[in-house]
Amino acid sequence: MQELAQLSSSALSERYQQSLLGVFGAPQRVLVRGAGCHVWDADGNQYLDLLGGIAVNTLGHANPLLTSVITSQLATLGHVSNFFTSPSQIALAEKLLEISAAPAGSKVFFANSGTEANEAALKLTRRNAGTEAAPRTRVIALEHAFHGRTLGALSLTYKEKYRAPFAPLPQNVTWIPAGDIDALRNAVDETVSAVFIEPIQGEAGVKMLSTEYLQAAREITREAGALLVFDEVQTGMGRTGSFFASAPVIPDVMTLAKGLGGGFPIGAMIVFGEENTKWLTPGDHGTTFGGNPVACAAGLAVIHTIESQNLLEKVRENGTWLREQLCSIAGVSEVRGAGMLTAFELAEANAQKLVAAALDAGFIVNATDEKTIRLAPPLVITQEQLGSFLAALPQLIAAA
Structure with missing residues (x-):
């Protein structure tokens, strides 16, 4: 494990493909650390996690209470x-x-x-x-x-x-x-x-x-x-x-x-x-x-x-705000969702290309088909963090 921790993303990806069954294809990145709504890869690059492990990381990464409770229970x-x-x-x-x-x-x-x-x-x-x-x-x-x-x-x-x-x-x-x-x-x-x-x-x-x-x-x-x-x-x-x-x-x-x-x-x-x-x-x-x-x-x-933490109310407020903002972005043809589960359809761009462009820009999103992008970030994400993605989105759509 210590040896692997010193390797680059490309070297680790090669090791992955040699040892793991390829049902998921090649990994997009090798992630090594997370905190809140961000993760970092083996090369030190930071990403805003707008997928949350596919709607899994409810409280973000390395949440102090969750980590403490798991550690305490495992020790007991x-x-x-x-x-x-x-x-x-x-x-x-x-x-x-x-x-x-x-x-x-x-x-x-x-x-x-x-x-x-x-x-x-x-x-x-x-x-x-x-x-x-x-x-x-x-x-x-x-x-x-x-x-x-x-x-x-x-x-x-x-x-x-x-x-x-x-x-x-x-x-x-x-x-x-x-x-x-x-x-x-x-x-x-x-x-x-x-x-x-x-x-x-x-x-x-x-x-x-x-x-x-x-x-x-x-x-x-x-x-x-x-x-x-x-x-x-x-x-x-x-x-x-x-x-x-x-x-x-x-x-x-x-x-x-x-x-x-x-x-x-x-x-x-x-x-x-x-x-x-x-x-x-x-x-x-x-x-x-x-x-x-x-x-x-x-x-x-x-x-x-x-x-x-009254997260349900925050999720409703931030989700509504996010979808309102998405509706105003050129190149987005339809927006739907509830709370922190949102999809937007692209008028012309290729969704898979947008996923790749977003990853290069430091954002993790998901394509459910050739035109649709899905967002399922941690429930604790802030409007400021969502806003950083919204600000970058027009350029990502153009790149796709």
């Missing part, structure tokens, strides 16, 4: 397996039930990532199998959905190029247009076990779904006896200016990850209502690392900071 009790529990696991479950306004009898299952949380949700919804005479064999998902890369979650993911190499996949999935209430009503019947919805489709380019649509989904699934699952892996934990983008609509199941741990791996499935907790019983599912004391302590620290 790191891992015990789920033959046992810990105070931090119980406390985080109780806190998630509180902030999600879960009804009495609701329960939490902890995992390590978003795709694992969605796998747990899929297994739960499979138990809503109907009867032998009237089996529930279908799952409804939305066009342009992204729910993960494991085989079950992948079967819900819309993009054909992700699914095709691994077919046949385990779920019988029907995709319907996102936001179309009539299409949803026509698709959901007694053959459907569950409907999976991202309240905002982040990987699709921050495509928004209305509260009206989410409420309709709640009514339609309840009438048909199907389970409603909200995937809040990217949108949850304050990202949109409220703890959950789907609020006030309450589903049967909600999945979380990314921002919940503030950079420490954790996923969660909240099961709403005692009637839905019956679907998974002892032995039906499990995880070795899920809900470990350190991850749960991290989740508690994240929630405490969001609440104590």
